[in-house]
Amino acid sequence: MQSTTAICPSLFNATTAQDGILSRIRLPAGLITASQCQLISEIVNQFGTNQFGYGEVQITNRANLQIRTSAALSENTLLDLQDYGLASSCPDTDGLRNIMASPAAGIDSQALVNTIPLVKQWNLYLLNHPELAILSNKFSVCFDGGESINISDRPNDICFKALAIKDEIYFSLQLGSEVIGILIPYSQVIAVLAALTEVYRDYTEQKIEQRLEQDSKNLRSRPPRLRELLNDWGIDKYLDLVAEKLNSKSPSIPLKKGDEEISTPPFTRGAGGDQHLESQIERPSPLAPLPKGERGTRGYQHLGIHPQKQAGLAYIGIVVPLGRLTAQQLRGLAELAKQYGGGALRLTPWQNILLTDITIADLAKVTELIANLGLSISPTNPYAAIAACSGITGCKSAHTDTQTDAKAIASHLEKCMQLDEPINFHFSGCDKSCAQHHASDIAIVGQDSRTYKIYIGDGEIHFGRELYAECMASELPQLMERLINVYQTQRQPNQNFREFVNQSDLPELNRKLRQGAIGHA
Structure with a gap:
């Protein structure tokens, strides 16, 4: 029977949290086969938790796969996971951190x-x-x-x-x-x-x-x-x-x-x-400002359709909202990999997925089928560049419900505006910054159960420059809408978000945001 006493979860020693028992499946280089996806989907549906995470899996920022279950996994289930290559035959070393490589290893022409x-x-x-x-x-x-999708900057x-x-x-x-x-x-x-x-x-x-x-x-x-x-x-x-x-x-x-x-x-x-x-x-x-050519693109340049080094083949980078997939979506992507691709998925440290080895002739059909699963491949989808820790329901250190609050921002932006470039939101339930180690465009850091501090661009601390010392969670969606509107309407030609906020006078930017709030009201 699975132990549930770990502080840092693994498969054989899981962690008990408010939203269920958290198990982490270690996938070297983020590679997972279609048959492995099928088994995980069955386990999640069998042991899935309550409304916090029923029938879901989550990709981590080290390209692991996490599942939340209502009960500890049985010995037979652990044996099944070992048989499918999803668990080490040596449980003691299964808890070591995942081995990282670029999700485009072996298919990137620049490598x-x-x-x-x-x-x-x-x-x-x-x-x-x-x-x-x-x-x-x-x-x-x-x-x-040496891939174009670089991961050597990660801790x-x-x-x-x-x-x-x-x-x-x-x-x-x-x-x-x-x-x-x-x-x-x-x-x-x-x-x-x-x-x-x-x-x-x-x-x-x-x-x-x-x-x-x-x-x-x-x-x-x-x-x-x-x-x-x-x-x-x-x-x-x-x-x-x-x-x-x-x-x-x-x-x-x-x-x-x-x-x-x-x-x-x-x-x-x-x-x-x-x-x-x-x-x-x-x-x-990891916490330094991004090089000018990579700002707004690092971690997101893999989304969408890209040619592989193998002639006549391409891969598709798929947006996974907050790294979470339903069991049905995971099964659906596994079927696409089996029918149209190389029979496997590649999880990324940015909590997204690559579907590889698609022939050029099948790209339009596969893209349509991905959309039918309720998923996007656009790097400007609001979910594409949002990272959020598990929040108060999954971590004792967190002050806020980061997952719910991040979803509220992404859903609001989807309805009210069109982003023309990825803007990286980093939601952290405390000061530990577990969800994202590198600097973000906008950092939203939990202070207590209802409020966040907001940082933008580059600052003396790795979260950035403090824009608001306190902001209610309920105010975040409209505030982010106003902030992005100010940027998209007042930036200089070819100026990205980070450059814009780094050069902005914070009191003046606050004044513009307050004016926007009055106009919105």
Whole structure:
């Protein structure tokens, strides 16, 4: 029988919330087959909860799939999920964070390399190493193949980012937000990742033993995050220990720094090589302002119809309102994937879905069938760029019902106006910002059960500049309508929303919004 005591939910250890028991199904790289969708739909319909979430599934910002049920999943149901490849045969490691890759991996013509094989190899490694269950369940790994749909800016403990140097593909190693300045051949990525993880496990064991010595009753102390290791040991000591493990197993692993090949020790970093390499590597910052060419598009450029690298095929990016699908919609999309596509769906970290491998001749028909399921493919649909945490019904930290309030804004905007570009709304029930880690155009942050703070554009804190210290939830739809109308009627040519609000005088903008409220009344 499924346990329901977790703080951070997984499949074998779920979380009890106000709106039911929350289980999180880990889908490496967000890939899910049509037959897997069918099984999940059946489970959701069998165990679905009350009016808060009956018959629904939800995509997370790490491309997991969440289900809410009225009772714990039975042992037979968990076995079915294992049989279908939706649950690890090792329950202990099933709770580790999802392995991330671009949802367009393998189909993006801009990509340098297909990272899906690396995702599968690392998932198999975790399956075969149950001793890694001791690690923090927030331990996260990302593989970026250089796709146009970029995910390397998202928070991860370890990221491998593909680079082309002299017609060869290497991966740049990144720990947290720190680009290390080391290049790793494709063939050695998993070996290096395994060594990084083994050293992290050694550190975790040491810390747990120390805590038990200090307090023998502290059996439920959380494992240390990788960032704690980096703060405690520093990057150089960590990489020296990783190099020892690598060299003891395979002393011939070639790594590349700048233009010089090195083999022993692979993680010794020379200053000259670092400086040469740093000029080739972008340092991402999840909360930094978006580059000008990506503002208003990052996370949404995959929506709509796009050609694949495979000749004669295209993929369709589908808007999933707040990441939630009914069981019927999930089954419907699975049938489209089976009949017209490659037999699988791709979940995105922006809580949407890609339907891939559609022939050009079938695009019009498939687009019509998607609309018949009540779903849109337009990047300017109000739901396309709204992210919202689970809110008060699903999280003890939340102050507000973010899901209901976000729906109210999207529904109102659908009825009263036409957006001409995606505008990113981020609803957060508290200050933790779980639903979206990167900066948004508009951040709406819960303060108590009925009020929100509103931030816009870029500011000293990652939510942006404070526009309103307090706004009633019931006032939000009309306020957002007025704010977007001011932008769309008063912007400069080619000026996007973020640029407009960054350059706006906040008192003057407030005055315009108040005038709009009087006129609306």
